[in-house]
Amino acid sequence: METQPNLLLEGPRGRRLCLELAMELDSDVRSAVFHLGYELDPGKGTSTVLFALSSGGSEASAPSEEPSVGDLAAALRSIDASSITEEQLAAALQRAVGTARYWQEPDGEDVLAGLPAITAALQPIAGQILATHTGQAWSQEHQAEQWAVDWRSAEDPAPLPRNPQEVLNNWAEGVRSEEAQAALDRPESVYANITGTWWSCPLGIIRTVGAIPAALNLVEDSFGEQEATVIPVYGAGRTLEIHTAEDWISLCRAYPVEVTASRRHDWFHTTGRNGQWVIPDWQRVASEWDAVHLTTMGYLNTAGRALEVHADTATVLAGWDPDSTLWLTDVVREAEVPRQLWSREPNGDVWTRTG
Template sequence: MDTPTTRPQADDLLAGPRGRRVLLEFLTGAEQPTDPDGGFPLSRAVGTVADDLDPQRDRRARYVRIVSDGDDAAGDDGDDPGTTSAAPETSETPETPDTPEAVARIIADALAAGPPLPDPTAESLDSALDLSVNAAMYWQEPDGYDALAAHPAVREALRPVAEHLAASPVTDWWWSTPDLTDQWSVSWGRSDADADPVPDIPPEKRAANLRDWSAETRAAEQRYDTGPERRRAPEDAPGGNWWSLPLWCVPTSSRRWPGSAGPSDPVQALFIEDRWEDDFCAGRFTPPAESRILEITGADDWAALCREFPLEVTWSYRGEWYEVTGRDSREAGPWLVPDWSQVAQEWDAVHLTVTGYLAAATRCIPVPGAVGATGTAGTTGGAEAASVIGGCGPDVTYWLA
């Protein structure tokens, strides 16, 4: 479906790595077996080429999709290239999927031949979003599935899937402001139903935490901004922070996931980058009355926030963000994050919509016209600043004040 309403929303889902991964996972998750052995030719093609594109293909993938009733798994070890044929067949010889262009043709043929894509459900979207968020990594290059989905031919082949999801009423809330009547905070490491409610952080403590975070971020930048660090190749730069928000400094909340049988767990407990804990306790969060909430709906909103409240992290984030974006701040220009202690002077909270996350997380976001630490736009030679949204979650609101 392609209407004036769905086209810009479909563009949101295609704009970033996390959105494209949702589309790819939804498409392969909806596939029905079509070849004679009962396998899944589209999933097999995706897995084969994604494995070839994976910069760390020698490691066993953390997340695999079973593509047949046998022992084959897409992206498992790359030993079985597999073959597939488009439906309908375009030649007598099945096409061997060895390039992104071949996968794009298989996707286009499968969508044209039918059956139609199933209507999105809370369960199918839960699975696709979970796989996408779990694959967000800032300390290494994008995996093969992200690389495949980013290829222009595959991206365009996924457009009908984006339009299908954007047209569904099940995803309407992905573009919405926070539901202030249904906000829940999460405390990790506890799962018993009788646990105490999630403790709040008083406004005075939030302000102090944010000041400390900004000061520590500046101090780290000064430590990294030394002669030896500037001379190192980006792949040899020491690791450091990769998250863009002051995690654990302020309360966070999200609505509950709207499951088919009614609301389930809070969204922020279901979809976690770099998940390190499974047990959690959720408690209702009551937002302050008449809160000033800034909406981050995509890369442009994030860039505007960095431009208005810049905090330079050119050298302290260089090593990590080079891995995920391929951009070296030594040559390309400074890295910025928002100075959250300053943001809190203007806004009570910042909310990252689901599509804001899908469109903008794990990608390089240009910040034209930003003023760096020296008080001038960009760096020597007029290089442009940039930023990354890392460590955030879809539909999460960060309560700054």
């Protein structure tokens, strides 16, 4: 088994976490990543435009000598990360999750973090992260106390859904129908400008998180919600833990459903792989497991990678937030304690309990 720092650096979200933390710790690294990331960004000059401000608020000129990948690698190796704080780690994790995108090419910073020289230079930082209390907690398994998050207004209360079997039956029918229709309607060329379903998990079943309010900021493809109703829940049953990519691969190998036609375009863009794709058949997974929990380390190691299931098939874990649990059977109950109301300012990161 790989060492823990390597597990962190194998995944694009884990590498981005380390790079974000390095930028938090060193302003020169931040500047170098800013310029190098722009040069590597697939949207350079179009969807991404280089615009920097000096500390006084006026437009800043580019440095007289552009930083190189070698310069950045050397700067990363020189960082002393021995005194990193939980607040810095939380901010870096939030940005790593928030910049995930599985429907287009990775952004310039993700590309930069994936260069072999930069990944190697991030090794000491990865080791320091995992030596912290927070880093160690990222491998923690599903806990009894959980929270379901309802992003609707508190003025629109709703009970927890109690029909997972019906949802999964409809999901399975929908996946197969979409796949058949996509095979007829969509071009086989992965270079076609086509997008569609890109996530790997069913929508509509209960999904819970283990930490509030931290989890409110750890949302892929967030719509920037400013209110959340947080529901305390408890559940018991057979829980599968996803600690590493191997756990996800094993699940896909045991219960595969093909999604090549419906996801080939998006997943080619995000991984560069062209071939057959599968995800877990969640309807069949529910026959063995009541719940599946993705640890934070499992997320950082696994999300966004093209992972070989068999010689001719691969999978991607996408659209599943860290330290969250999917409940596949009707074993979750709302606890007999009040729901909590949380809110934040527009574009803010700090959530405040309001009820």
